[in-house]
Amino acid sequence: MPVFGDTSSRLYLFHAVAVASVAALLFGPAPRLSAQTPAEILARPDVQSAMQAIKTNEPHFINEQIRICEISSPPFHEDKRAAELARLFGEAGLKNVHIDHAGNVLGDRPGSAPHPHLVIAAHLDTVFPPETDVHVTREGNLLKGPGIGDDCRGLAALLALIKAMNDANLKTRGSLTFVADVGEEGLGDVRGMKELFGVTLKDQIDDFISIEPGEANRVTNGGVGSYRYKVTFTGPGGHSYGAFGIANPANALGRAVAHIADLQVPTTPKTTFNVGRIGGGTSVNSIPFEAWFEFDERSPDTGSLDNLDKRFKAAVQEGLNEENARWKDKGKLSVKVDQIGVRPAGQTPMSAAIVNTASESIKALNFGEPEFSAGSSDSNVPMHLGIPAITIGGGGIDNGAHSLNESDDVTDSYKGVQNALLIVLSILQ
Helix, strand or coil: CCCCCHHHHHHHHHHHHHHHHHHHHHHCCCCCCCCCCHHHHHCCHHHHHHHHHHHHHHHHHHHHHHHHHCCCCCCCCCHHHHHHHHHHHHHCCCEEEEECCCCCEEEEECCCCCCCEEEEEEECCCCCCCCCCCCCEEECCEEECCCCCCCHHHHHHHHHHHHHHHHCCCCCCCEEEEEEECCCCHHHCCHHHHHHHHHHCCCCCCEEEEEECECCCEEEEEECEEEEEEEEEECCCEECCCCCCCCCHHHHHHHHHHHHHCCCCCCCCCCEEEEEEEEECCCCCEECCEEEEEEEEEECCHHHHHHHHHHHHHHHHHHHHHHHHHCCCCCCCEEEEEEEEEECCEECCCCCHHHHHHHHHHHHCCCCCCEEEEECCCCHHHHHHCCCEEEEECECEEECCCCCCCEEECCCCHHHHHHHHHHHHHHHC
């Protein structure tokens, strides 16, 4: 199965390694200044000033989190929220603020050099349809509303980070691009990130951070990939009594789903599957001419995902064959398997500099032990391409994500922004 960016990324990485190797042989390693540790950066007076600014400004950005979340941003219709983020990026003094072809909002904070070039992002979209009531309620530090954590917290953290860097007049050697992106959720299929890495900033990004809801010591360095399908069985259909005896698409669907349910998958790496939606038919007294289901399979390991994918497709074919054999003299069914999503798997190794930096930052800030995990986020795309990437918590405690009862406890939520700042400064020094 083709996976996004596979061939081009390998060619690009091969070219980059080759060029670097030749340069090292001819000229020796490039000179560089001794890097400071996150703890050393944190001790700087200007950084301490920025950390205090984050804490001082947090009540304002909690209000912004609420306000932004009340701008509806359903799947594939993120334009209103995008327009607001573009306005806020411009007001905050970012350069070259624009919206790309996919709908991503970008704004630059240039350093003294174009590289290293770090992108830090949070997604605009939610899982909720347009008719959803997105009003947010507040009881003390507890915010409640659809999407209030995922990912309104991330968007608020981006804005708070820009403000703190401006307040403390922080300068960086490398350059920083802030992105409010589209299509992270569901059938959005990380289309914003595919556009960003494949077109808008193709071959320009050295490191990537995405911000999602969660506590400040959370770091996701594994990308859980997924393949998604709509499977449709079709046949002649007919009257439930008069045409009885012909092959039934609903029966074929049932047989296929039963075989899928019997599939065995590894626990390490964790690999999962789910039949999420089923539909079809016209009435209770009609043999349907069509029956369909939607299927999702996931794993952080591409090999495990591809193995499950083959067995899923074999189960679908087995269900079709069994139903056709049962009624072989009265019509044949067919099946169509349409791919409706590919979220590439990937991983940033624990040994990678960006992972070590995040770990050291959390420890320097005394936010507890770093908690590493695998998840499904915007970071999947750069991880798959071999670009160092992590997803970090924006601060606070999120509960009920993807439900109408989603909540975000913003007690000490400023810590997520402080961690983001220290990681950014450590990468761009």
